[in-house]
Amino acid sequence: PSSPKVSPLAKIPASKRVDVEAEYAKRSSEKAKLNMVVIGHVDAGKSTLMGHFLYALGQVSDKTIKKYEREAQKIGKSSFAYAWVLDETGEERSRGITMDIATNHFETKSKQFTLLDAPGHRDFIPNMISGAAQADVAILVVDATTGEFEAGFDANGQTKEHALLVRSLGVQQMIVAVNKLDVMDWSEARFEEIKAKLGTFLVQAGFRKSKLYFVPVSGLTGENLVSRSADTPLNQCEPFLIYESRFLDQFEPPMRPLDRPFRMAVSDFFKGGIGSSSGVSVAGRIDAGHVQVGEQVVAIPGGETGIVKTMQVNDETANWGAAGDSCLMTLTGLDIMQLSSGTVLCTPSNVVPVTSHFEAQIVVFDIKVPITSGFPVILHHQSLNEPASVVKLVAIIDKSTGEIIKKNPRHLSKGSTATVRIKLANRPIPLETFKDNKDLGRVMLRKGGETVAAGVVTQILSFGS
């Protein structure tokens, strides 16, 4: 017998219930919150640039920087001191590579940014995907020195791949930091050359020209980053990463799907609670809707329910969280065995579909071997990666008009847009159409360590169809 639907808020006394939409509206009158990802080829200077910036903003103490400078000198790499602000583990330091997504916060006049640092090394792209999946805006760092811009921009460089990745993950607004111009004597010709080449590519990749901001900088000296470059042809340029930054302030805040059913894709979980030993804790970003302490949620797949006991939102204790928030919460009544990477927490009355077969519209990247029916891939969805294959090529589509160019194509070559059917090899996963959920409706296809395509879910197909 079906029992009448009980509100997920039933366990919370009426006096303690939070009117989340009203609270959210209050919060929205405060500074808009944006997540920013820093991308670019390895050694482009991402860590140095962001480290210098955070230092200049006062986020890092003089004492810490002095310590980093001493340590860096000891190993003969004094220029690494700023980069260490972002690279926190010893292994990363000795290799000089940023491996994980370290988060940092900073503010401008009208915005609050959470900085998701992205690794530049090729092997680390899967990590970057999970960071970029949370990004609203991006900074693309390119090395302007002779030969280095070109190396990052060629077929094996990550400049293009990263840009395509963030665009296909929904990032529409981007600052392009043309970096290391100190080495190039602040050559205006070099800056314009890079701007023209990269600009053409980025527009082809689907960015709008008006949403791209090119700035000449040196992350090392800080010129045009936090101070104006002196005596150079480019000295008219406004420093971009400063508190009053016109560049950072003109990023438009994203629309958060607050009125949609609650969804939170779990990126991490562990036994024990925040500040106590009972319960299980889960971390992730709220993709849609909202949740509050005392509310009942359900873990999909599995369907096991739990009650939210305590929460931290954007690193602070809170009693509610909403779409766009990074959230750590402790749940009671939920067995940790019911959680796995890829779990999505939902509201009990409306849960995310679970499927192993779906239709997607994809953009094919710079690939050497065309995609044919049966093509095996690793499917990246949120923080999950699963073996899958492209089982059917439905149609090739005109990127600008959306019209079908060719039905049942035999293969898909680089640059094409197409509708395909994808089947997971091992297990079904929670997945939604892009129309229903912009975060849970995106996928990335990789093969042999390279990204071959990215796209959006257009239809959930039932098993075996």
Ligand code: GDP
């Ligand atoms: P990442 O791999 O993109 O994070 O790059 P890093 O920040 O680790 O920098 C790579 C190398 O370039 C380091 O040796 C830095 O000192 C150097 N570097 C970074 N930014 C600049 C810059 O603006 N000018 C100069 N001359 N060197 C820089």
